[in-house]
Amino acid sequence: MGIIGVIVYCVGAPGFLLxxxxxxxxxxxxYVEMVLQFFFDGFKPQKYYWxxxxxxxxxxxxxxxxxxxxxGSLVQxxxxxxxxxxxxxxxxxFRPYTSVTITILIFFYNLNFLF
Numbered sequence: 244m245g246i247i248g249v250i251v252y253c254v255g256a257p258g259f260l261l262x263x264x265x266x267x268x269x270x271x272x273x274y275v276e277m278v279l280q281f282f283f284d285g286f287k288p289q290k291y292y293w294x295x296x297x298x299x300x301x302x303x304x305x306x307x308x309x310x311x312x313x314x315g316s317l318v319q320x321x322x323x324x325x326x327x328x329x330x331x332x333x334x335x336x337f338r339p340y341t342s343v344t345i346t347i348l349i350f351f352y353n354l355n356f357l358f
Contacts, residue, residue: 253302257295257298257299257302260282260294260295260298261292261295263279264279264282264283264291264292264294264295265291265292267279268283268288268291282294285340285341285342285345286339286340286341287338287339287340287341290337290339293337293339296333300326300330303326304323304326304327307319307322307323307326308323323356324357327353327356327357328357330353331350331353331354331357334346334349334350334353335350
């Protein structure tokens with residue numbers, strides 16, 4: 244029963260959010276825009292899905308911290324660093340934020356995990 248809850252929470256909720264963001268990405272409805280603004284505000288319009296990538300990165304980091312415990316601390320450290328490095332690379336390539344200041348701040352926020 245617990246596995247079903249984890250799957251629903253970790254896959255279902257972000258999947259449902261992605262569906263909502265995709266469906267209403269070009270909406271002119273002010274109510275829908277107000278409700279979903281929290282999830283896409285600050286991102287470029289074509290990067291409406293970026294909040295899902297952030298949630299996925301957090302999920303991966305949590306799985307590494309909890310799930311790789313049996314594999315040893317070195318595996319956890321290297322896996323954690325790999326996820327952070329890939330997220331930095333994706334951040335640099337896609338530049339999802341509308342503001343250059345936010346882009347730089349998020350870059351240094353992610354870079355902070357490496358040191």
